Amino acid sequence: MRKFLLATLLAAGPLCAQTYVIKNATVMTVSKGTFKGSILVKDGKIAEVGEKVMEPQGATIIDAANQYVIPGIIDCHSHIAGDGGINEGSVSVSSMVDIRDIINPEDIAIYRALAGGVTTANILHGSANAIGGKTLPLKMRWGKDAQGMIFEGATPGIKFALGENPKRAGNPTGGAINSGVPPRYPATRMGVEDVIREAFVEAKAYKAEWDAWDANKTGIPPRKDLKLEALKEVLEGKRFVHAHSYRADEILMLLRVADEFGFKIRTLQHVLEGYKVAKEIAAHGAGASTFSDWWSYKMEAFDAIPYNAAIMQKKGVLVSLNSDDAELMRHLNSEAGKGMKYGGLSETEALAMITLNPAKQLGIDNRVGSIEVGKDADLVVYDKFPLSDYAKVQKVLIDGQIYFDRDNEVSGRPNKKAEKQKLIDKEKTRAPQGAPTRRAGQ
Amino acid sequence: MKKKLVTALLLCCGLVLAQSHPAVAIRNAKIVTVSGPVINKGTLVVRNGLIEAVGENVAVPADAMLVEGEGLTVYPGLIDALSTWGQAGAPPAAAATTGRGGRGAATPATPATTAAQVMTAIASTATAPARGPEDRPQTTSWIKIADELSPTDRRIESARSAGFTTAITFPTRGIFAGQGAVIDLLTAEKPGELVINSPVGQYISIGAGRGFGGGFPASLMGYIAYVRQIYLDAEHYKLVKDAYAKNPNGMKRPEYDRALEGVLDSPRILLPANRMVEIDRMIHLAADLKQPFILYGGRETYRPEAVELLKKANVAMLLSIKWPEKNRDADPDEVDSMRTLETRDKAASAPAMLQKAGVKFAFYSDGLDAPRDLQAAVKKALDAGLSREDALRALTLTPAEIFKVSDRLGSIEKGKIGNLVVTRGEIFDDRTKVEMIFVDGRKYTPAVEAMPMGGRGTPTVDPGVNQ
Numbered sequence: 001m002r003k004f005l006l007a008t009l010l011a012a013g014p015l016c017a018q019t020y021v022i023k024n025a026t027v028m029t030v031s032k033g034t035f036k037g038s039i040l041v042k043d044g045k046i047a048e049v050g051e052k053v054m055e056p057q058g059a060t061i062i063d064a065a066n067q068y069v070i071p072g073i074i075d076c077h078s079h080i081a082g083d084g085g086i087n088e089g090s091v092s093v094s095s096m097v098d099i100r101d102i103i104n105p106e107d108i109a110i111y112r113a114l115a116g117g118v119t120t121a122n123i124l125h126g127s128a129n130a131i132g133g134k135t136l137p138l139k140m141r142w143g144k145d146a147q148g149m150i151f152e153g154a155t156p157g158i159k160f161a162l163g164e165n166p167k168r169a170g171n172p173t174g175g176a177i178n179s180g181v182p183p184r185y186p187a188t189r190m191g192v193e194d195v196i197r198e199a200f201v202e203a204k205a206y207k208a209e210w211d212a213w214d215a216n217k218t219g220i221p222p223r224k225d226l227k228l229e230a231l232k233e234v235l236e237g238k239r240f241v242h243a244h245s246y247r248a249d250e251i252l253m254l255l256r257v258a259d260e261f262g263f264k265i266r267t268l269q270h271v272l273e274g275y276k277v278a279k280e281i282a283a284h285g286a287g288a289s290t291f292s293d294w295w296s297y298k299m300e301a302f303d304a305i306p307y308n309a310a311i312m313q314k315k316g317v318l319v320s321l322n323s324d325d326a327e328l329m330r331h332l333n334s335e336a337g338k339g340m341k342y343g344g345l346s347e348t349e350a351l352a353m354i355t356l357n358p359a360k361q362l363g364i365d366n367r368v369g370s371i372e373v374g375k376d377a378d379l380v381v382y383d384k385f386p387l388s389d390y391a392k393v394q395k396v397l398i399d400g401q402i403y404f405d406r407d408n409e410v411s412g413r414p415n416k417k418a419e420k421q422k423l424i425d426k427e428k429t430r431a432p433q434g435a436p437t438r439r440a441g442q
Numbered sequence: 443m444k445k446k447l448v449t450a451l452l453l454c455c456g457l458v459l460a461q462s463h464p465a466v467a468i469r470n471a472k473i474v475t476v477s478g479p480v481i482n483k484g485t486l487v488v489r490n491g492l493i494e495a496v497g498e499n500v501a502v503p504a505d506a507m508l509v510e511g512e513g514l515t516v517y518p519g520l521i522d523a524l525s526t527w528g529q530a531g532a533p534p535a536a537a538a539t540t541g542r543g544g545r546g547a548a549t550p551a552t553p554a555t556t557a558a559q560v561m562t563a564i565a566s567t568a569t570a571p572a573r574g575p576e577d578r579p580q581t582t583s584w585i586k587i588a589d590e591l592s593p594t595d596r597r598i599e600s601a602r603s604a605g606f607t608t609a610i611t612f613p614t615r616g617i618f619a620g621q622g623a624v625i626d627l628l629t630a631e632k633p634g635e636l637v638i639n640s641p642v643g644q645y646i647s648i649g650a651g652r653g654f655g656g657g658f659p660a661s662l663m664g665y666i667a668y669v670r671q672i673y674l675d676a677e678h679y680k681l682v683k684d685a686y687a688k689n690p691n692g693m694k695r696p697e698y699d700r701a702l703e704g705v706l707d708s709p710r711i712l713l714p715a716n717r718m719v720e721i722d723r724m725i726h727l728a729a730d731l732k733q734p735f736i737l738y739g740g741r742e743t744y745r746p747e748a749v750e751l752l753k754k755a756n757v758a759m760l761l762s763i764k765w766p767e768k769n770r771d772a773d774p775d776e777v778d779s780m781r782t783l784e785t786r787d788k789a790a791s792a793p794a795m796l797q798k799a800g801v802k803f804a805f806y807s808d809g810l811d812a813p814r815d816l817q818a819a820v821k822k823a824l825d826a827g828l829s830r831e832d833a834l835r836a837l838t839l840t841p842a843e844i845f846k847v848s849d850r851l852g853s854i855e856k857g858k859i860g861n862l863v864v865t866r867g868e869i870f871d872d873r874t875k876v877e878m879i880f881v882d883g884r885k886y887t888p889a890v891e892a893m894p895m896g897g898r899g900t901p902t903v904d905p906g907v908n909q
Binding site for chain 1: 574663666667670674682723726727768787
């Protein structure tokens with residue numbers, strides 16, 4: 001399958017695993033400092049990093065003089081690459097649904113994210129309900145099929161959501177009188193807590209039932225329930241919880257509920273008031289994935305400050321910056337740069353918030369997140385200092401293959417445009433054969 | 443067992459009635475058997491609804507009604523591989539389009555006339571919104587369309603005039619819509635006369651996102667999760683039921699679940715897949731469900747990668763013959779995506795591609811039923827490189843094979859059901875005239891000016907292509 005895809009699907013995309021030497025670059029490793037030097041990419045991995053590296057015969061040399069190389073950007077909160085909606089908002093607990101089932105590898109947003117230097121994205125269910133669907137990180141391997149996008153071996157996740165979205169404040173279809181849609185519990189923050197609590201009471205009973213059966217595996221096994229199965233995995237630590245949250249009080253509520261039921265919140269998402277309860281977040285061991293300076297788009301998002309990320313970090317929280325948006329996803333580098341202005345992060349600290357920190361939050365830092373020998377060769381070449389607004393992505397490698405090349409992209413545009421025009425013109429010459437969309441009596 | 447008996451009884455009824463029709467012999471006609479070589483000048487005898495003899499040197503029985511076949515060609519009757527013909531007021535069996543922004547499967551509001559639709563309507567509106575898979579949303583898996591046929595459906599005659607003698611007709615409303623049947627396109631008094639085989643599969647449709655509210659499922663992933671849960675439940679249900687059947691004493695009886703009964707009754711499932719992404723998705727889903735499956739839709743099977751996926755999975759594709767066209771009312775200033783443009787340009791080349799790759803495919807009418815539309819649609823595939831022989835096969839023997847009724851349908855062979863179309867000129871040619879049609883050995887002549895344009899089902903929709 002993979003071979004075939006490489007051969008055909010990717011005709012215009014990356015070539016087969018090649019050996020590359022990226023030379024003369026300013027290498028920002030994130031984990032091991034910044035220096036001028038080279039990177040040897042072999043068999044999809046970073047084989048060597050240093051001022052001078054081996055140049056094997058047949059290796060393709062990428063001269064990155066006056067350019068910068070950073071690890072591929074990791075977006076801890078994205079909703080791209082999905083088909084048919086990212087919210088199963090009909091129920092308050094929708095843990096039976098799975099983003100894995102609806103991956104759309106042909107979503108153009110993937111390519112655009114790639115062009116913005118993103119190589120891995122955590123594709124999350126929406127925030128319509130207290131316990132949302134199953135999630136997973138994808139690599140932006142544009143041109144591969146759905147399975148080929150999946151970050152193999154990564155721990156899958158589940159989306160939780162607190163506050164206005166799950167209680168549907170101001171949502172016209174949220175059960176408002178005469179909205180035509182039946183109301184859905186809950187309607188308050190108390191109710192959100194209750195929904196989570198009830199779900200885990202149920203999940204514990206389910207787990208006990210299965211544990212009892214698993215002990216000797218005789219007789220008829222219990223019924224497999226996809227909704228509770230996902231929560232059982234949370235209780236077993238096999239599935240990470242990514243919790244959409246804003247206010248300090250609800251953050252504390254969730255941490256308490258998690259402690260009570262014996263599971264961990266892996267990341268708090270948005271977490272705009274995280275700076276108020278950073279110590280508690282750090283004590284729980286939860287990561288925080290926030291915006292640089294995006295707020296006031298709803299009531300619960302007013303009490304935010306641009307220093308949030310830096311403050312949480314200084315209090316010992318593992319912090320990342322995310323996009324939650326296909327457009328913002330394309331310039332996460334400048335989002336990270338804002339952390340230097342607000343909060344005085346160092347270059348490396350700022351960069352880590354879109355590379356190594358999200359990698360740690362997603363439990364994939366053994367594979368990605370920094371430029372180190374043995375890690376996946378997920379690399380981004382920028383023409384200028386990468387945290388600058390003026391920096392443009394030149395090349396993006398994933399698994400040691402070039403998935404985005406600015407020169408090819410730009411030079412290929414006239415052809416694509418001509419090809420499209422040809423089809424438009426061709427269609428104009430054909431008489432419309434489709435049935436009219438309106439017909440009397442229908 | 444019981445089912446088989448019922449089917450057998452129904453078949454017997456058909457035979458008894460057919461006996462009242464005289465034997466028919468078509469002499470000196472060109473006979474395209476599909477399963478074997480073409481007989482350039484031969485004779486064919488149909489008796490009791492079955493093909494009694496076919497060959498170059500077959501004698502015309504003394505009691506047979508004689509048709510002089512000079513200048514005529516006899517083909518097996520055409521089969522619509524996925525149909526709603528024979529049902530009253532049914533929407534066409536269109537593959538649900540899925541895409542971002544919640545473009546759902548738009549089914550026209552037709553009056554709910556069959557029992558199936560009434561029950562679907564009850565299931566979908568009269569009760570509270572589903573709170574999860576346990577409420578079995580949009581499910582009527584237990585319905586057998588063989589029990590709901592309407593022999594007065596005017597499309598039976600219209601389709602027959604275009605050379606169709608058989609339809610594999612399915613209920614199409616809901617996620618688990620119900621079980622299909624292979625039916626003959628007869629004008630009959632009793633619905634039972636139409637049925638050749640039932641059930642032949644479960645029709646599954648998978649919608650797109652609806653966003654907030656309105657009950658489960660409201661997103662594509664919700665639909666898929668529901669389908670997954672149903673098959674997990676069915677597996678468990680069967681375990682418990684079998685255990686109970688073995689020894690009910692002292693065991694709490696399993697709660698009867700008609701949704702699961704319907705699923706367990708179905709010999710195969712039909713899954714919607716138009717875009718390549720959907721083809722890939724459904725192949726993976728079906729593998730997880732461990733169900734024999736067929737895909738329907740196939741709009742993007744003009745793409746070599748899609749063809750390769752089907753070939754690798756060794757799965758049959760029911761290909762909609764309603765080729766995508768630009769919406770007449772589309773905003774002239776709006777430029778479609780490259781994929782959409784390409785799809786409209788190349789869709790009709792899909793059958794030729796599938797044929798070349800050796801992927802099993804059959805055509806389905808997808809709402810077309812006027813003879814001229816059906817003919818034009820096939821013509822388009824021929825223009826795009828499909829051979830006439832292969833087109834014919836995709837409308838006869840291949841659908842019969844896919845639904846495992848090729849022992850009685852799909853070709854002109856001794857012992858098979860007497861479903862034939864007799865033309866003057868080669869089939870699918872513009873000027874070719876259908877002279878007569880035999881269904882179950884009964885002779886019909888095409889309706890004059892068969893079907894006005896009004897009978898064409900739903901409007902053509904733009905392909906559900908993302909970006």
